[in-house]
Amino acid sequence: AEGEPDEGVVAKVIEIVVRHTGYPADFLELDQDLEGELGIDTVKQAEIMGDCRDAFEIPVDESFQLRDHPTLNHMIAYVQGMKGTSEFETAPDPSLAPSAEEEVEDEAISQPAAQEPTTESTVRRWQVEVEEAEAGEPDPVFLKGSHVLITDDNWGVSEALSHKLEAAGVEAVRLMLDPSIVSKIKVEHEAGVDIIRLNPGNEQQLGQLQEHLGDIDVSGVIHLAPLTLTGMAWAEVTNQAQTTMVAHGFFGILQAVDAHLGVRASGIICSVSALDGRHGNGGKRFNPLGAGAHGIVKSYARERERLRCRALDIAPEQLTDPAALAQCILDELEQPGPVEVSIDADGRRWQMCLYDEQLEAEPTRLASDDVWVVSGGGSGVTAACIVGLAEANPDVGAHFALLGRTKLDHGVADLLSADEQTLEARKLAVRERMQRESDGGMVTIVEWEREWSKVTRSLDILRTLEAIEASGNHATYHPCNVIRPKHVNRVFSELSDEVGPVTGIVHGAGMEDSKLLGDKGFEMFAKVMAVKVSGWLTLANAALDHDANLRFVCCFTSIAGRFGNAGQVDYAAANCVLDAEMCRLAVSEDEPRAVAIAWSGWRDVGMATRGSIETVFETAGIETIPVEKGVELFVDEVMCGGRRMVVIAGRLGVLDESESTREPPQRLAPDVAGLLAEPARFPFIDRIVEHDPYETLVSECTLDVQQFPFLSDHAIDGTPYLPGVMALEMFAEAAQLLWPACSLSGFDDVSFGLPVKLVRQKVRARAWFARQDDAHVWVECTLESDLVNKAGEVFGEPRQHHAGTVRLLKQGAEKPVPLIPAVGLPERGVASLPTTFIYERFFHGPRFQAHGGIIAGSSVNGDVGCDGIALMRSELPNGIQFADEPVLLEALPMLIEVGFQNAGMVAMEIDRLQSLPIGIEQVELLQTPEAGGLRVRSVRRAAEADGVTLHDVLIVDADDHPVLALNGVRLKGMAPVEPEMEFKLKRN
Secondary structure (H helix, E strand, C coil), rough: CCCCHHHHHHHHHHHHHHHHHHHCCCCCCCCCECCCCCCCCCHHHHHHHHHHHCCCCCCCCCCCCCHHHEEHHHHHHHHHCCCCCCCCCCCCCCCCEEECCEEEECCCCCCCCCCCCCCCCCEEEEEEEECCCCCCCCCCCCCCCCCCEEEEECHHHHHHHHHHHHHHCCCEEEEECCCCCCCEEEEEECCCEEEEEECCCCCCHHHHHHHHHHCCCEEEEECCHHHHHCCCCCCCCHHHHHHHHHHHHHHHHHHHHHHHHHHCCCCCEEECCCCCCCCCCCCCCCCCHHHHHHHHHHHHHHCCCCEEEEEECCCHHHHHHHHHHHHHHHHCCCCCCCCCEEEECCCEEEEEEECCCCCCCCCCCCEEEEEEEECCCCCHHHHHHHHHHHHHHCCCCCEEEEEEECCHHHHHHHHHHCCHHHHHHHHHHHHHHHHCCCCCCCCCCHHHHHHHHHHHHHHHHHHHHHHHHHHCCCCEEEEECCCCHHHHHHHHHHHHHHHCCCCEEECEEEEEEECHHCCCCHHHHHHHHHHHHHHHHHHHHHHHCCCCCCCEEEEEEEHHHHHHHCCCHHHHEEEHHHHHHHHHHHHCCCCCCCEEECCEEEEECCHCCCCCCCHHHCCCCCCCCCCCHHHHHHHHHHHHCCCCEEEECEEEHHHCCCCECCCCCCCHHHHHHHHCCHHHCCCCCEEEEEECCCCEEEEEEEECCCCCCHHHCCCCEEECCCCCHHHHHHHHHHHHHHCCCCEEEEEEEECCCCCCCCEEEEEEEEEEEEECCEEEEEHHHHHCEEEEEECCEEEEEEEEEEEEEEEECCCCCCCCCCCCCCCCCCCCCCEEEHHHHHCCCCCCCCHCCCEEEEEEEEEEECCEEEEEEEECCHHCCCCCCCCCCCCCCCCHHHHHHHHHHHHHHHHHHHHCEEEEEEEEEEEEECCCCCCCCCEEEEEEEEECHHHEEEEEEEEEEECEEEEEEEEEEEEEEEEEECHHHHCCCCCC
């Protein structure tokens, strides 16, 4: 009958759901809510819908929304209606990650966009530091004629900012967050600016704000309320009011304007705190709650990518000049990025970076009097870490008090060794009992799973307790809600009376509920914040009240807080607060060692295993943490002195679009470090990748036109190529660092291979010891680069570009007689053919126009050649070859380039070929000239197969003393000379 579901469609959809969920088919009710009753999160719903589309050949439908299809009946009706049609093109909306309304361990992050998956594990420890960030060219967001909401502060900044915006043609609306407003918002007008007073913790008033704004064009929100916390302590009596002002109110305001911002092509969102001008990464006198607003901004930036978002922390000293600070904020909003920025008292701009920094201290064992309180410690990630710590400290006798909201059921102990079949039978028995006890005999899968989770959590807790006891340490479990001071104080009191004072706290409890800001409930936002933020404060206060002897405290936070993540404004806000608090404690002399560990998602345990999150991580290029590796790194953090803020993660995929990761600090031998202290001598050394003194060395350099402007003048059809002569300079620098006591003498057996074509390219100079005699050391070198795909991932074997042997002269050795080609001396005189004649034929720009013109043709024993003028770097038409001039180049690369160009003119004349160098048999560096007047002679010695010609080159100074000799330069003809460019030199 019309409207009845097709049995074949129903069966196929059920089959797909069973495959994705593992639920028995007969447990699935077609009218049950997919998420609320069946527990199928929106990520998995998207996967199910994708399989349905494939199974029934449904085309992509851009209008499809998961929220419009909340049950299997809705999904089946959609499939049946679309089956066989070709009217639309669809893709199911993947929405976000699953929700969780129970206290669990912390490290979750929801779904970013897709990248290619990778498998090689790179999980490691990253220390969070600040790095100076220079401002770029301003890129203002057009705001004129629109409205910007500004939350009030108590320093006068909002007033100053409002006037500046009004003067620029922007309508400023000041929001005064006032808890005393009881019923309705109050609208006032003062000095040309609208003022709205509202209670930031009142959901109804935030709704009234949305109604009041109506259809006006709201282009942004600048949240200055966190500045009010400057000089205020974070205390239990003020925690709720301060958190509501900084985080809850900001969240509600953004909800009120989200629809306005969603239709704009651009806009601004900015939070401003005054922690320490370093986002809390260096100061010790600040209120960490101010950081919560920044987590909201960083996450919202990923939901509304067209907005200019800024999480700005300023030095408290800047509050003394509100007008200057207002201008500073507006100036910062003209910068394109990054999202998270701080400005210190000197006006310097800083960004947060992750440094690959492994702990090297010897591990310190726990003590027998250690008593640790661990929230969320009964199961999951936190439990795994604590068990690992106990096992790393066998037979110490430390005590771990595990806190959790689960009421431990010792009656399930008989299931500890049960097999899967026994567990499944018990689970079915639970469902049957629930059906008997229910009014209508109906039990949803969500209700069933929630009831069964009490059993599995009890089993997890019992296993955790057993594992800790087996290690020779002790453990107790305490049912406890960490946001309730009465519960926590009872635990601390029991421990103090029965075991001893608490010496350590690990706060691993947390709650996560991933939904876009516009879909997130105000109550859930408050819950997520409370478990993390109020939970920590309750634990810390209990420690003070019970005379704890704290030596170590740790908060488990998340990369969602570090980077922000769509759908997790609350979770990111809470974690940002704890990150800042651990940093504050870590630099305070009278506080315990403190560390915030921002975890990536864990593999096979924790929040990230719920629903389809592991798949989401994989497609986003975010590497999950193997349990063994995560536990190992946690144990190291505890026992080897970790502190402040660290991130435990591998590849960060789409989260690290700002490229915030940094390589590990270099630890080099004193003589090598001493040489590198002279950066002008080593412009092509960014870092040393590998170093075995006197045996091997690998250096790395990132080539880009900004740092190396000469590249723009060595470009073909607009694409820069690394000049071969600069590769020789790279070889020389690497060889001198490998044998620091030697000086550069020359090169042997140079070959120029695959050109280094670049936009922004990392290259490595690989050097290794070859041989030595009484006077010389020979170091073989190659230049290589990696193959990188569009996702930034390295694949395949490195590309080999150029190779050669560097000849070094030992310290104190007498230099042997150099090999100087028998070409005679170049003629003296002025150029008969000017530089314009040469560079009409060559592609080189002003920074690489090292040839000063042709004096005359030459002939040596029947071999033809050319004499010309060689320019020093200081004589080039544009001598700024490097961004950080002055730079010293040991290998005289520009004089070698003159030799190539001079020989190239001969090949162009005689062989009528445009040629490029492919090799040199030997280079002799004879002196470093101090003045101009240099002349060059090249002589064509032979022609080989495939258009290759062989040349010798000599460059002399004004007194005819040899400066540089090139023996056996090989040029390869690449193209015939255009007829109009042919020429003939005069020779005696």
